[in-house]
Amino acid sequence: MRSKSISQGETFGRWTVLGRDPERPNSKSRYRCRCECGTVRVIYANRLLTGHCRSCGCLRGDTLRSMKGNQHPNWKGGKATLNGYVQLTAGGPVRYEHRVVMERKLGRKLRKGESVHHINGLRDDNRPENLELWAKYQPAGQRVTDKCDWAEEILKRYEPEALTERLREAG
Structure with missing residues (x-):
């Protein structure tokens, strides 16, 4: 260990001693x-x-600013959050994780007018069983399954023969 005397002008790390x-x-x-x-x-x-x-x-600030990606101590595997939503930031454009999970579940990209809803309201809970596909076109913000039921009800009410014919073609 050094002696206890410290003199003016001596440096310690980034500090320079000005005096007592x-x-x-x-x-x-x-x-x-x-x-x-x-x-x-x-x-x-x-x-x-x-x-x-x-x-x-x-x-510390200079050291952290020089660290990028997985070298930074706050690296969370390419994930970040914005307004509670998990964003995937590793390679390529930034994407919301819940949308990626739903696309994998559907086996296709989301279409225009489709959105993903978190059933339990937790924006960072992106388990497939917690996500629902919603469509924004008329009426706004309803589950696709509800809209299919609604469409079937409309066909039964206004064009029952068209519904029967479509079911025969599909089955």
Whole structure:
């Protein structure tokens, strides 16, 4: 371990010692220091000598900003959230996870006017069993199965022979 004496102009990490703490000039344990970024603070000598205080915090910020993707400590496997929705950010364009899960479930891309609804209301719960396909075209925001039932009811009511004919063709 170094000797306890610290002199003006000495550097520790990004700190440069300016002198003793002006509020306590007789104290040998507190020093006024300037960080490379320009911040001036009073720091205890033992924190400088042991390396526990290497900067005002700018070192960590600079280090994190230089880290990208899976090198960053906040990396969550290519996932991020926006307004509670999980976004997939790994490679390619950013996509909402619930839409990708529904497309896999359907075996096709979502069509214009189709949306994905979270049954339990939790936007980050993207299990296939928690997702429903909704269609936005008339009437807005209903389940596709409800719309099929509605369409069948309309055909029964207004064109029962067309419904019977379509069922025969399908079956």
